[in-house]
Amino acid sequence: MQRSSNITSSTSIESSRIAQPIGTALDRFIKNNQDQFAFASGELSQLLRDIALASKVVNREVNKAGLIDIMGAMGSQNTAGDDQQKLDVLANIRFTRALAKGGEVCALVSEEAESFVDLNNDGKYVIAIDPLDGSSNIDVNVSIGTIFSVYRRKSPVQTPITEDDILQCGSEQVAAGYVLYGSSTMLVYTTGHGVNGFTYEPTLGEYFLSHPHLQMPEEGKIYSVNEGSANSFSASVTNYLQHCKDNKYTARYIGSLVADFHRNMLKGGIYIYPATAKDKNGKLRLMYECNALAFIAEQAGGLATDGFQRILDIKPTELHQRTPFFVGSKKMVEKAMSM
Numbered sequence: 001m002q003r004s005s006n007i008t009s010s011t012s013i014e015s016s017r018i019a020q021p022i023g024t025a026l027d028r029f030i031k032n033n034q035d036q037f038a039f040a041s042g043e044l045s046q047l048l049r050d051i052a053l054a055s056k057v058v059n060r061e062v063n064k065a066g067l068i069d070i071m072g073a074m075g076s077q078n079t080a081g082d083d084q085q086k087l088d089v090l091a092n093i094r095f096t097r098a099l100a101k102g103g104e105v106c107a108l109v110s111e112e113a114e115s116f117v118d119l120n121n122d123g124k125y126v127i128a129i130d131p132l133d134g135s136s137n138i139d140v141n142v143s144i145g146t147i148f149s150v151y152r153r154k155s156p157v158q159t160p161i162t163e164d165d166i167l168q169c170g171s172e173q174v175a176a177g178y179v180l181y182g183s184s185t186m187l188v189y190t191t192g193h194g195v196n197g198f199t200y201e202p203t204l205g206e207y208f209l210s211h212p213h214l215q216m217p218e219e220g221k222i223y224s225v226n227e228g229s230a231n232s233f234s235a236s237v238t239n240y241l242q243h244c245k246d247n248k249y250t251a252r253y254i255g256s257l258v259a260d261f262h263r264n265m266l267k268g269g270i271y272i273y274p275a276t277a278k279d280k281n282g283k284l285r286l287m288y289e290c291n292a293l294a295f296i297a298e299q300a301g302g303l304a305t306d307g308f309q310r311i312l313d314i315k316p317t318e319l320h321q322r323t324p325f326f327v328g329s330k331k332m333v334e335k336a337m338s339m
Helices: 002-018 026-032 043-063 086-102 135-140 227-232 235-246 257-267 286-299 330-338
Strands: 073-077 083-085 105-110 125-133 144-152 173-181 185-190 195-201 206-211 222-224 270-273 303-305 325-328
Touching: 026 043, 026 195, 026 206, 043 086, 043 125, 043 144, 043 173, 043 185, 083 086, 083 135, 086 105, 086 125, 086 135, 086 144, 105 286, 125 135, 125 286, 135 144, 144 257, 144 286, 173 257, 173 286, 185 206, 185 257, 185 286, 222 257, 227 235, 235 270, 235 330, 257 270, 257 286, 257 325, 270 330, 286 303, 286 325, 303 330, 325 330
Parallel strands: 105 125, 222 270
Antiparallel strands: 073 083, 125 144, 144 173, 173 185, 185 195, 195 206, 270 325, 303 325
């Protein structure tokens, strides 16, 4: 009888392993939480689905980048003066197509386009997007990502897109997120009601909730900065970095904004891209890099500033405006600002 009992117990354990739940799918999560959206009528839900779909296509291309001729430079530069990679252009095309076909977005601001793209429809939303962040890491198989911000259109439908529609403060975002293409592919987003992370399951072709209610630790031991430019940092930034070293913090810098931010989001840390002698206004772009990550950071309990004011309070005056960026764990950013 004892042997039979052990067999039954073993079978039960094995069955429970086989039948492990895989979690809540992104589509179901969006549908279940649609009433959290300020203007719940389905368009924003569909917009998030369109972004998820485009990210799956980009993920596929990224994963086979070494097998087909989509690696390397295009031989041209984007509006920021960075050399365009083939995958930069491909990702921009994929996201633009998905958002245009979806019909919820009336205009798109992209790092890869000099002006905003009028999608010529009656969409109620404007998107600012960096289709593929971390271009310098594409050819060396290091994590890269997508960053996006969503704003509600201000002008009436069926009227021309206005500057007020495009140049909105980060505090006016209705959603923001990023996709990390790394050891696993993750979609992390917020609609102003906390932050949730979804991991892509490639055999099912679906994102599943893996990191609910993400919270950034208030304190951390990681600082992320390109110290190769340290000789051109201000004295206050240099002093803060010395404070990090004196307290035996760990230096971690990948060079992909999404990857550095995501690590600090989970483990606690601060990301710094200050003004330098070469880039007096900083290097990162306000509208499609900093605003999205600042919104996510604040929703997760962190902070984001330009060194003097809250990132989300900065009123943009141009599409590709740059800004210094300090983002991460609340107490670490506060300490940096105090110095």
